[in-house]
Structures are given as C-alpha cells and as structure tokens.
Amino acid sequence: MSYVAPVKDLMFNLQHLAGLEQVARLPGFEDAGLETAQAVLEECARLNQEVIAPLNWEGDKYPSSYHDGKVSTTPGFKQAFHQFAEGGWQGLQHPVQFGGQGLPKSIGAACVEMFNSANLSFALCPLLTDGAIEALLTAGTEEQKQLFLPPMIAGEWTGTMCLTEPQAGSDLALVRSRAEPQADGSYKVFGTKIFITYGEHDYTPNIVHLVLARIPGAPEGVKGISLFIVPKFVLDAEGQPGARNDVRCVSIEHKLGIKASPTAVLQFGDHGGAEGYLVGQANRGLEYMFIMMNAARFAVGLQGIAVAERAYQKAVAFARERLQSRPVDGSSAQAAPIIVHPDVKRMLLTMRAYTEGCRAMASVAAAAYDGAHHHPDDAARAQNASFYEFLVPLVKGYSTEMSIEVASLGVQVHGGMGFVEETGAAQYYRDARILTIYEGTTAIQANDFVGRKTLRDGGRTARAVAAQIEATEAELQASGSAHALALREQLQAARLAFLDAVAFVLEHAKANPNAVFAGSVPYLLLGGNLVAGWQLARALLVAERELAAGREAEFMRTKILTARFYADHLLSRAGSQRDSIVAGHAAVTEISPDAF
C-alpha cells in the first residue's frame, strides 16, 4: 500500500490535544464523539488508501490536458470524485440543513489531511469547493443558498475562487475585472482571471465560480471589490444547469507539480458578459473572500502536513529495504538497511517531528474553530475565535514551509533513486512547492500574523498563548523525566524568544515598519515552531501518562522520542529565529533595491 492513513495519531490528537470530548458537548455536535470520529476516520482511510492514493502518481504522469476550451482530467480521477461525492465527503463539515453531515472541523480536518496525503491534486477540488460553500453560507441570500449549496455540498457541482489576475496576485487592490449591473438585478461580468484551480474540469456538470470584480463607480483599491457567483452553466427554472455562461477556459498552466489539478486561465465576458449574481453587499467582496481564504488557508496548511506524511512514509519504506554500508558502531560486518544509520534516523525523525508537530497544531486549531462557532457562551466563543485566528497563519505558513523541507529530505533519504521520477519521492518535492505560494504566500501569512494577529490586539492573544505554554512548562517540570526536562528547557527558551519578538514587533511597527517586516517571516516561523513544539510537549505528557497506564506502549514511546527530537533539533532554532527578527533588520533596511 502506497499510503497508510495515520489514524492512530489523528485520534490521539483528537482525544488528547484537541479535546474532542469537549467539542462533542457543544450544541449540534452531540454525536461527534470519539466513537464517531474513529468510524469516520477509518472509513475515510479506506477510501483514500484504496481508491485515491493509487491515482497520485498517475496524475503526475498524465496531467490534466486542455483542448479547445475543455479540460480532460487524468483517467480515473472523475470516477474517484464520484465515489468521494457519493460517500458524502464533500458535505462532512457542512450544515445538515443543506445536506451536509454537520460534523465538527476537528474531525473534518483529519479527513482533509488524509485526502491530501492520498492525492494533493485530487483533494484540491473539494478544498476549493469547501471555501466557496463557506462564503455562500456566510454571505449568500437565502435563494442563492437554496440554489447552489445542496448540489455543491453533495459534490454534484464544484466551486472555485477567482481572485488572481495577471497584474493582481498578492495585491487584490489591483483587481480590474468589472461587473455591470443589469435591469433584472443580475450583473454582466468581464475580465481575465488566472491561476484558477479547477477553473475548468470534467468531474461535474456545473462549476460555481466565485469571482471578485468591481462595479462601475466603486471606490479604488480593496474597498471597491465585490463578490459574484458566476456559474459555468446558468441555472434553468428547475435549478438545473441550463445555458452555457460566458466564461471560458482559454488555457491551463504547465506546472512544476500538482499536475493533475488543472490551473485555468478564465476569460469572463468575451461574448457579451458572463451572467453573475452579487453575493452579499456591494464592495464587501474582500471580506467575504477572506472567509473562503481563511478556510482555504487552514486547509492548505493541512496539505503541507499531508504531503509531509506521505513523503515520510515513502522514505521510511525505502530506508527499510535499501542495504548500504555497515553500521557505524561496528555491530555488523554486513551492509545494513540504511534505516539503522544515525543520519538516516535523524532525517526520518526530522520529517516525523515536523509532521506530527504541525498535525497537533492543526488539530488544536480546528477544535478552536469548533468552539468559536458552536460554544453557547459568548466569551468562550470569542476566546476560541481569537485563538483560531491566531493559529491560521501559523498552520498555513509553518506547515507549508516545513513540508518543502520534509519533501526534500524525503528525496535525500532515497539517494540517487530520489532523483529518478519513477521512484515517486520527487513528486512530493515538486507538489509541495506550491503550498507556500497559493492562498497567500508565506510573506502574506506573516503580514497577517504581524498585523491582524499581533498588532491589532496589542499582543494580547500572543501573550495569552505564551502564558498557556508556560503552564505546560510547569507540567513538564513536574513530570521530571529526562525527556520532559529537556523539552521544558527548549520550550521555555523558545517561549521567551517569542515574547522578545512580540515585544519588538509591538514596539517598532509604527515607527519603523521596514524593520518589523524585515523579520515578519522569521516571526511567523518562530510562532509556528513554538506552537508546534508546545503541542508535542503536551503530547509527551499524555504519552508518559498513557505509558504508565500500560496503554499503547510502542506508540507512546515513539511519541515521546519524536517530541524530544523536535525539542533538540527544531525548537532549538527559536533563538536564531528571534535574532533574525530583533537584530536582523540592519542590512535589509539599509540595502538599496538598486544594489541587488
């Protein structure tokens, strides 16, 4: 089997770190306890292992192709998507009212990871559809919801996010697409959108594009952008796909990775205007788009964890089989499986520690999302919301940056075979490379982390998180084991480094924004490193208790060692990350752009 879903680790996180039992006490989630989670995850694992994962390499070999306005996806993908839809997976986290299963994001996130481990290109389609669903749930009219949500949630139609234009990537202020109001209340949409994931495909009979465009007379910049529904086929009186709308795919990109997922250039309105419907209020498009973006950013973070897991599994399998060189300790005169060599163990532990740390962080974030949306208490909702919002750029930024490093190590473990495409390790290295770019580059995540997540509340959330971490340090101290004490030391150092960075950001953002933003990405990475390490510290404490209780000894021992490794090799980077932030801006601010 090319992929075995890490159900045990996902359940460990749900039970012990994310507190699924608390989530299941929230109104609406009464049936979403551990038993449900276990059943859902196992079913999800089966579909991914048996159906979707085997298509991954096929998608790389036979990418989606374009001909005359139509996109043909890789053979087998359409059928797999139908199985996915029939299993109800698109609706997993969406409201029962529109045909969804209404499960918490905690459980949903575990499933999203699996789909993406199995096949990043495949899972991108539901990922974007999820975002479109969330935007419509929040801002759509009742009629729009009734028309579009049931088929989208059922996986009968898919959704897209049409933001980027040739001149407007990270900077949506530059969006030029326009939407002209019509007498019947609809709009005619005109413009070119690029990098539209699954902007055209053959999975489903309709595609619901959510498009950013300007209404004539709207203010300049981001405050003049509105959001529109532009279906590929305009709905007929029965709500079924009717007339072909004036949106056409004119080409797809030839990409480094995720080749099975078509990345479309879409032309709106070349033949009189594409029929579109305003979502929510005019000029508030960016706000609604952020709903989609936030959902998508979190999910892209899961993609990082997912591809890291898959790369790890492949590297472990190779390292067990490949015989090369005698053990350095002289314990055998024969060439040994390379998995016994310390440097290979170091590489595999790096991959594993990163993956498990980020997975734990994402699991906790998902539970916070559930609390933010379902907790009956206002204060608890608000607290969960700010924790979740704080974590989103970390989950997105840190998990995707680490995934490139992990996928690269995966190639390295394979040696020369890693560079041969047929081996498959290189695909993860190529696929992972998009993750730090789309749905907001790492720099954009860092801007968000600095601006909206640190400055806006004057560092309150950042310091509240640090205080929670300090409590974990005390628990590690109380444990007293060598591993716990080593972790405590690194966790404390990392927390203090982070607090230094927070203070620096708060102190200098106004007077010297160039200095602060010179360190924004290191600040984001320090935050991610700290929170992931913290969650592994919590996991270590749980594992020590479970081990003492005689449960799952092997799993728990490995969890402890993985946490220990994380502390010694990754959390220990916090000091130099802090230095980059608080003392690293001189050259960046001083150098002239002409000097490069």
Next chain:
Amino acid sequence: MSYVAPVKDLMFNLQHLAGLEQVARLPGFEDAGLETAQAVLEECARLNQEVIAPLNWEGDKYPSSYHDGKVSTTPGFKQAFHQFAEGGWQGLQHPVQFGGQGLPKSIGAACVEMFNSANLSFALCPLLTDGAIEALLTAGTEEQKQLFLPPMIAGEWTGTMCLTEPQAGSDLALVRSRAEPQADGSYKVFGTKIFITYGEHDYTPNIVHLVLARIPGAPEGVKGISLFIVPKFVLDAEGQPGARNDVRCVSIEHKLGIKASPTAVLQFGDHGGAEGYLVGQANRGLEYMFIMMNAARFAVGLQGIAVAERAYQKAVAFARERLQSRPVDGSSAQAAPIIVHPDVKRMLLTMRAYTEGCRAMASVAAAAYDGAHHHPDDAARAQNASFYEFLVPLVKGYSTEMSIEVASLGVQVHGGMGFVEETGAAQYYRDARILTIYEGTTAIQANDFVGRKTLRDGGRTARAVAAQIEATEAELQASGSAHALALREQLQAARLAFLDAVAFVLEHAKANPNAVFAGSVPYLLLGGNLVAGWQLARALLVAERELAAGREAEFMRTKILTARFYADHLLSRAGSQRDSIVAGHAAVTEISPDAF
C-alpha cells in the same frame, strides 16, 4: 541576457581573499596573475552568456533522449561543446605538457562556476572529464597518458566515472563488476553500472570510461577494487577510435532535473567482455577513484554556488519588474516593484549572502589546492593540503545544501509564476536537488568531515582554522564599525560553537559513534556556515578598506551589507547547529528502526 557572470565578485575573491598574487609566485604559475585572470574570466563570461546560458531552458524542455543504444542530446548542445573545446576550456587547469593551459585551480574554479551557472547539464560533461583526467594524471602509465590525455584535454573525447551499481551506491564495498585478466595484459570487464553521467552521448567520437571492478581473487570489500580504462571505441594503431568496445548504454534515466545531461545505465561485457586496461596497481582503485571524486566533489560544490547565483539573478530581475502592493512604510500610494518590500529584500539577501559566502570559501579552497600542489616548500605544501582537504566536504556539502534553499527561495520570490515551468525558476529548484546526492551525499561528506578531516588528525586542522578565525575577529574588533562589530560577535559565537562541536566529536567518536554520527550533518553544516561567514568577514574588512580608499563604492557597500546580513541571519544559526550536535543525539540513538 539571462545570465551575467559575476566577474567582479570572482575577481574580488581572487585578489583579496584567495591571494592570487601569491599563487602567481608559485613555480609554473608565473603568468597567472590578476591580469591573466581578468582576461580569462571575461572571455569565459562571454562564451557562457552568449552561447551556453541560452541553451539551459532548451535542455530542460528537450532532454537528452535514448533510442536503440544511442543518446541524442538537446539540439545546440553538441555545437556548444565544440566551441567549448575549441576555446581550450577543457584544458584550462591541466598540464601544458598534454596540451592544457596549466592555469591554477583558483582561476579554473571561477570558470567552472560560470559554466555551471550558464548550464548545469552542459557543464557536467567537462566536470566528469576533469575528474577522469586527474585520475589518469596521477595513476596512469606513461603510455596511457600519451594515448588518452591529449584528446581528453583538448575536449575531443570525454571521460566518465563508472562507480555506482544497482546494489552499490554510497557503499562501494558492494561493487560486483569484474575484470578478467587476458594474456596480452588487458582485461575483459563485465558488469552493470548505473547513474553514469554522460555515459553515452553524441558530442564526441569517443568516450573514456573509468570503471571500478574486481579482479578474480581480489580481497572482499573496498580493498579489492581496481580501476580500469574502458574506451567506448578501442584505439587503433594510430591512437584513433577503432573497433566498438563491448560497453553499451541500455537506457537513460527520467530525472527531476539536469535533464539535458544523459544519465546512463551501462552494460559492460554482454558480448564477450569489454576491453579494459588497469590503471595503476591492482586493488588500489578506490584510492585513484578518490582523486576523481575529490576533484568532482569540489566541482559539485561549485555547481551549488553556480545554480544559486543563477536563481538569484532571475529572482532579482523578476522582483524589479513585478508591481505588487504599496510599501509598508507608506512611502508611496502606488503598487511598488516587489524588490522594495522588506521580505523580498530579505529573501534576495539570503540568496546573495549564501552564494557569496560559499563562493568566497570555494575560492580560498582552490588557492589552497594550488599551494598544496605547487608550493616549493614541503611544510607549506602540507599545510595547504590539509586546509584544502578540510574544506572539500564543506564546499561540497554546505554549498549544495544551501543551493536547494536558495533555488527554493528563487521560486518563492516569483510567487505563482515561480510554479509555472515556463518562467524558469522551477528548473533551478529541480536541477539543484541532485547536488546534495551525487558525488557523495551530504551524509557521506559529513562522514568524511568527521572521520578523515577531524578525527584523523585529532582536530588539529579544525583548531588551526578556528585560530585563524579568531585572528579575523580581532581585525573586526579593530575596525570598530557597527557592521564589523556585529559580525565579530556572530563570528565569535559561531567559532566557539564549532569548537564545542569539535570537542564533542573527538571525545565521543570511539565510545559512542552513534551519538557522533547522529550529528554529523549538522557538524558539517556548522563548519560550512562558519567558514563561509569567516570569508565574508574577511571580505567586509577588505571592502571597508577599499571604500575608504574610494574604490568601487557601490560594490563595496553591498559587500559589507551582504556580510552583515550573513552574520545576522545565517551565521546566527551556529548555536542551534551546535545544540543539534552536542545535545541532539538522545532521540536518534534511542529510537528503534522498527518504531518509524
């Protein structure tokens, strides 16, 4: 122009760091002073910029292809190789006696970097030929030298290194190819070799394979391996290619990168045995192969620098043109070229600092090679030799590891466009990925650095280098500028961290080799980081002096800021690298291979 050779920086290193004027005082190098260097580098730059660099993307789009035993290279490559040969570039560093130009490696290394920046796939062919030439110069008989060296040095024939077999990658003890002695003193060679770079091609009428094989009755392991010349065409009485030898290319690999360079599977002796000639003494093949390997390892380090430079230039060009977002300091209300944004500057400075640091290290290493081979004084030769040997794994390991990070940043600077293959940034990311693998993986370099370069002389060379660094710290202190003092602080911290690591390695290698080798790669990277940072510190001191003298103000100011950036963002990682080495082995040694 897609590539502009950094002649100024290469000359700066030759003049101020590598001490080319001293090299030019060595016997045989009398004409190899700064003027010669400048002329050679400019001529080399022209050929690369105009002829070889434009073929780089072509090679990626139209890789070498295999049909029926023959390899067709990318259109244009053969003609470019002939221009390369006619220009005398293959013989640049080789003895005048066999038709070479006899220039020092200091100058040669600068040219090798340029060829590899222009086109990694193209430059691999001369790189391997250089290695084969060095092996024959050292161990070949007079007759072998007369027959094979002149055409190889003239670029009329090329050379290969045939080491790897399906079961023997890093571990040459597992080599199974065999060579049976014949009555006429020649051998019949049998076996399969894989990953043979330019093992088959259409550039030249003959290929000289250097092949590791066992003579029947030879000892097991690496002490029973001999080296053989196996020409593709056996030479006739006039020394011209005659009868086709029994070595055939049976396939080439489908690779992640460097696609224009054919990577061959070679079958020796399927039709009675390939005619081969023993090089040097029987069973000493590994020793001779190490001559080739060492030359090739150094050159692969240059490849890392080369691809980093090319990725940097591309990213800078894009960042100047791409308009996106207003400056964070509010200095303009318009979208600005992204090169003004602090995070983009940080990324570009990271790329530049790594590249210049490693280039300076390589330049100094090349000068040490020249001293080791040409100094009239025995002690000076020996001292240069141990310094060079110490630096080879650092140049190879650190420069190639950094090149992957740099190429990845190059993609990141391009945003979404970086993921589109036609942009070209992704090619460097793919190409660079082989560099930490071939000619000995980073782990193999690290074993060398721990074993032969640290333990064998009880840390003497390591400590001697540290002492030289301490002297540079005193100079920085004496300079007293803010940048120099900041550099001094980081350099000192890094040196002390390195000395801790050296002490750890020396103390524990015997009793606990698993603990030492768990940190071998971090130890290598710390060493590389320190030496590259040291060379930039020396560069800063020179630049301050030059600036005071009113020379090349812009270049010198940028050099100072690049060095400062290196200190604040890269050298500052030394502490965590030390921690990984001296305190990071617990989890690695404790975890069982079964636990992964």
